[in-house]
Every structure is written in structure tokens, then in C-alpha cells.
Amino acid sequence: MLQDLDVGRMENEFRNIAAAGEDTVLCFREGQVLICREQDDTLRLPSLSQLSGRKTGAALRYLFRLQGENFFLWTGAAPESPVDGFAYEPVRQLRQLRSKEVCFGVMTGWHLHNWYRVNRFCGSCGMPTEHDTKERMLRCPNCGNTVFPRISPAVIVAVTDGDRLLLSKYAGRAYTRYALLAGYTEIGETIEQTVHREVMEEVGLRVKNLRYYNSQPWGVDGNVLMGFFCDVDGSDAIHIDETELSMADWYPRDALPAHDDGISLTREMIRVFEEGREPG
Numbered sequence: 708m709l710q711d712l713d714v715g716r717m718e719n720e721f722r723n724i725a726a727a728g729e730d731t732v733l734c735f736r737e738g739q740v741l742i743c744r745e746q747d748d749t750l751r752l753p754s755l756s757q758l759s760g761r762k763t764g765a766a767l768r769y770l771f772r773l774q775g776e777n778f779f780l781w782t783g784a785a786p787e788s789p790v791d792g793f794a795y796e797p798v799r800q801l802r803q804l805r806s807k808e809v810c811f812g813v814m815t816g817w818h819l820h821n822w823y824r825v826n827r828f829c830g831s832c833g834m835p836t837e838h839d840t841k842e843r844m845l846r847c848p849n850c851g852n853t854v855f856p857r858i859s860p861a862v863i864v865a866v867t868d869g870d871r872l873l874l875s876k877y878a879g880r881a882y883t884r885y886a887l888l889a890g891y892t893e894i895g896e897t898i899e900q901t902v903h904r905e906v907m908e909e910v911g912l913r914v915k916n917l918r919y920y921n922s923q924p925w926g927v928d929g930n931v932l933m934g935f936f937c938d939v940d941g942s943d944a945i946h947i948d949e950t951e952l953s954m955a956d957w958y959p960r961d962a963l964p965a966h967d968d969g970i971s972l973t974r975e976m977i978r979v980f981e982e983g984r985e986p987g
């Protein structure tokens with residue numbers, strides 16, 4: 708999956724440090740990130756020194772350390788492209804397996820960027836917030852309101868019926884390939900209740916025997932995804948919610964139309980089922 712790094716790890720604890728020349732800088736602008744696409748299609752992010760001279764009124768905010776490299780967020784007006792071979796590309800489309808560490812850094816930085824962006828002012832009294840010096844937290848100096856990073860829990864659900872797996876496609880979204888069922892956890896419900904509710908809402912099926920599989924941070928939507936396998940309980944007749952899905956159907960284990968992409972939890976779960984290794 709995207710977050711499974713070949714080398715090193717994501718060190719996401721906050722540090723109150725300044726940027727140096729070789730540190731990586733994430734510059735976001737209208738859903739896009741400044742990035743260099745090499746001739747072999749690998750991706751590279753700019754260092755601070757590559758952006759020198761463009762830092763007009765911008766401040767840099769430490770984000771995290773990934774595989775030994777410090778990542779900073781460019782705040783304020785984004786630098787204009789082109790910057791020596793760099794161009795702005797949509798964050799949502801960065802899913803290259805060959806550069807998955809870069810994609811994971813961009814996606815996680817995007818999640819933090821959005822959190823900082825919508826919390827510049829206190830939601831309670833409207834005064835500008837200030838960053839804590841020891842942890843990733845924003846505080847209102849006027850009323851004392853504190854704001855911590857927001858992560859939305861969501862489930863990925865593989866509904867099985869013996870050697871059959873339920874696959875679906877989203878309605879009205881850019882992602883048009885096969886997917887498992889998915890949905891956000893709502894306030895007041897358990898993760899397991901989310902699974903039951905989402906499956907019933909999207910395809911009209913009852914399920915039982917929920918087995919937790921694995922999880923995945925998915926910063927492009929601000930989520931942490933939790934993957935479950937479960938069995939259909941009773942009727943296998945599918946009734947889709949056409950506002951959510953364009954199709955849903957049962958597919959046999961030995962003829963699944965989707966395969967692992969090395970990036971998403973959804974695709975890994977499809978492969979695990981294909982290989983008969985789903986938790987029993």
C-alpha cells in the first residue's frame with residue numbers, strides 16, 4: 708500500500724524547526740502540487756534551495772520527516788510555475804507506484820495543508836489562531852479554544868458470499884474503476900455499525916461475521932480507512948443506491964476484474980480475497 712515504505716518511516720511528530728536548503732517543500736495551489744515529472748515518469752519534489760528567490764512573503768511550516776527528509780509546507784501565495792522543470796499537477800492523480808514515497812508525502816502534506824488552511828481562525832470566537840510550539844495543535848489566544856488535526860474515520864468493506872466478492876463502481880466520481888463498498892463513520896456509531904449501515908444503504912444487504920483486516924491513512928480525503936471482510940447474511944439480492952453507485956455485482960474468486968495496484972487498501976483487499984487469504 709501507499710504508506711508501506713521501502714526505506715525508513717514517516718516520523719509525523721511535530722517539531723518546531725526552521726527549514727534548511729535541502730529540505731523538501733510542498734507548494735499547493737488549487738488542488739495541485741508543484742512537482743517535477745522526470746522523463747522516466749518518476750516524481751520529484753522541490754527543495755528549498757530550488758525555490759530560492761521566490762519566497763516573497765511566504766513562510767515555511769514544518770510538516771513531518773519521511774525517509775530521512777524534512778518536509779515543509781509553503782504557506783502564503785504559491786510560487787508561479789515554471790520553476791526549473793517543475794509544474795503544478797493535481798494531487799488526486801498522484802498514484803505512481805514507482806514514486807509512491809513521493810505520493811504518500813504529497814497526500815499526507817495535503818491533509819495537513821487543508822487542516823491548517825481551514826483553522827486559521829478560531830471557530831468559536833473568530834480570532835486568529837496560533838501554533839503551539841511543542842505539539843501539532845492550534846490555540847486561540849483570545850478564548851483558549853484548542854484545535855487538533857482532524858482525521859475522519861471511514862470503512863472499506865469487502866462483502867463475500869463463499870467464493871464470490873461484491874465489487875461496485877462509484878457514481879458521479881472521477882474514479883471509475885471497480886471498488887469495494889466504502890463510507891464515513893458518523894457521530895455516535897461504532898466502526899462495526901458503520902459497516903452494517905453502509906452495506907445496507909449502498910446495496911441493501913445484511914452482513915455478519917465482520918473481520919478486521921488492516922488500515923490506511925488516506926490524506927487526499929482526510930481519512931483513516933479501516934478495512935473489513937464480512938459475509939452476506941441471508942439474501943444475496945443486490946439493490947443499489949444509484950446516487951452512490953453506478954453498479955454492484957458478485958464476482959467469482961478466480962475471475963475478479965480488478966487487481967492490486969500496490970497503492971490502495973481496497974485493491975490489496977481484492978488481492979487478498981483472490982488468493983484466498985482473507986481473515987476467516
Ligand SMILES: [Zn+2]
Nearest residue numbers: 829832847850
Ligand atoms: Zn477563540
